Amino acid sequence: MANENVIEMINVTKRFGNFVANDKINLELRKGEIHALLGENGAGKSTLMNIxxxxLEPTEGEVHVKGKLEKIDSPSKAANLGIGMVHQHFMLVDAFTVTENIILGSETTKGLSLDLKTAKEKIIELSEKYGLAVEPDSYIRDISVGQQQRVEILKTLYRGADILIFDEPTAVLTPAEILELMDIxxxxxKEGKSIILITHKLDEIRAVADRITVIRRGKSIETVELGDKSNKELAEMMVGRSVSFITPKGPATPKEIVLDIQDLKVKEARGAFAVKGLSLQVHAGxxxxxxxxxxxxxxxxxxxLTGLMKTDSGKIFLKGKNITNQRPRKITEQSVGHVPEDRHRYGLVLQMTVAENMALQTYYKEPLSKYGFLDYNKINAKARELMEEFDVRGAGELIPAASLSGGNQQKAIIAREIDRDPDLLIVSQPTRGLDVGAIEYIHKRLIQARDEGKAVLVVSFExxxxxxxxDRILVIHDGKIQGEVTPETTNKQELGILMVGGNINEQ
Structure with missing residues (x-):
């Protein structure tokens, strides 16, 4: 084959007003390879793949598909060329079944009615061929995140895609689901598809990629074979400086109890108990x-803990005061910061500006408002200050929060919550979707909060x-604390045993 590249992007530039998201980027995808696109949050990876x-349409540059210059001006044109994209935030309809979501927009009909039987047969055939087990009649709202991702992949395959783009596919998956995805x-x-994988998780790239193109601040830096670079070298190419994978921290000096949870029971949405008599304490520092x-x-x-759900029994004390079942604002006003696991549903109002989002917890207080009137000059100035301090990258504080990359959205929420100087900081999945440079920074800020005497509770699948x-690790299993260990004396294997309900003392 004279030209083994299925995709060639040549000098592709994309501007939004004065902001250059992609600056003369070159990218080649060979047939049958997994090509990783590596870069910091906001480096321009998703913009390039949206082109x-x-x-999106490029401002300048050319895109060749299978050796032919193409103008890809709509997702349906891309689909006709065999290009399909699995987005970081899934594009699924909760109230539809798996089958209905997969065929949406490319329905097979029999006369005037939908031919669901043929569609279902095709879906089962595809899912068996590629190892994508799904239940065609389940509703999206009832299946796990990992299964929803399979539905997204099947959606692209159903439309005949042979070039697949995965945008941060593991950001919301558990470790077991990540291993399954790598196999997929x-x-x-193996079945002849070509894949572009957007990620900044270096271990995942090591597991599956053939070549890597690094993008930094909108420019393509270099394309390398996987075996040629160490993780440290890749991280340096990505952020333009040396990065530490382990954040240095001195020993903790715990003081008084800030959060005290006693025998807590909480039901999940369908009425079964999800938290089953859980007790824990977090000290200042x-x-x-x-x-x-x-x-x-x-x-x-x-x-x-944050007032977003009612407890059934048990008590939550904050610095000795009972805050069980209080409203979210009442809890945050008692000096609690919260970085939620779902940044779109609970962390941001995506249509509002970055500045408005950064003022969500404090807009009704001075200096951001006076006599009930908002002072937008002060709101915007405060946001600019926080964006600079926390390195939130985007085209300024007046753009909608939806325009920021996922990692920059996360940094904006963390900036807002840490800036309020809370006594208790509750952080769920703090670095979901963040690059190594941003992870290093967030970890430093969490340790700094601890060293300033804050109580910090971190929930993470990583x-x-x-x-x-x-400083202390509690392992949760089936709604209860299964065990407590310290980082110095444990390892991933021990944590894994506890996470599945085992007992490490019976080894």
Whole structure:
């Protein structure tokens, strides 16, 4: 084959007003390879892939598909060219079944009615061929995040895609689901597909990628073979400086109890108990990490602590004061900061500006408002200050929060919550979707909060993160604390045993 590249992007530039998101980027995808696109949050990776998938048009540059110059001006044009994109935030309809979501927009009909039988047969055939087990009649709202992702992949395959783009596919998956996804990617390539994988998780790139193109601040830096660079070198190419994977911290000096949870029980949405008599304490001046497999009560625990969900029994004390079942604002006003696991549903109002989002907890107080009137000059100035301090990258504080990359949205929420100087900081999945440079920064800020005498509770599925920042680690299993360990004396294997309900003393 004279030209083995299925995609060639040549000098692709994308401007939004004065902001250059992509600056003369070059990218080649070979047939049958997994090509990783590596870069910091806001480096321009998603913008570039949105151009390839027809969601955006380039300001300048050319895109060649299978050797032919193409103008990809819509997602349907991309689909006709065999290009499909699995987005970081899934585009699924909760109230529809798996089958209805997969065929949406490319329905098979029999006369005037939908031919669901044929569609279902095709879906089952595709899911068996690629190892994507799904239940065609289940509703999206009833299936796990990992299964929802499979539905997204099947959606692209159903439309005949042979070039697949995955945008941060593991950001919301558990460790077990990540391993399954890696197998799925390998299967897809075996069957002749070509894949572009956007990620900044270096271990995942090591597991599946053939080549890597690094993008930094909108420019393509270099394309390298996987075996040619160490993780440290890749991280330096990505952020333009040397990065530490382990955040240095001195020993904790815990003081008085700030958060005291006693025998807490919380029901999940369908009425079954998700938190089953859980007790824990967090002291001022320490970071307590909660490790566990997704779905073991973490979400309900955090929602109960922050007033987003009612508890059934048990008590929550903040500095000795009972705050059980109080309203969210009443809790935050008692010096509680909350970085939620779902930044879109609970962390931001996406249509509002970055500045308005950064003022969400304090807009009704001086100096941001006076006599009930908002002072937008002060709101915007405060946001600019926080964006600079926390390195939130985007085209300024007046753009909608939806325009920021996922990692920059996360930094904006963390900036808002840490800036309020809370006594208790509750952080759920703090670095979900963040690059190594941003992870290093967030971990430093959490340790700094601890050193300033704050009580910090961190919930994370990332065991490296839990081991890195915690002073004490509590493992949650089936709504209860399964065990307590310290980072110095434990390892991932021990945590894994506790996470599935085992006992490490019986080894």
């Amino acid at each position: 390839l998938s027809g969601l 990617l390998r299967n897809l390539v 320490e970071i307590v990490g909660i490790a566990g497999i997704d779905g073991n009560g973490q979400t309900e625990l955090i929602k109960a 065991l490296d993160e839990i081991l890195n920042v915690s």
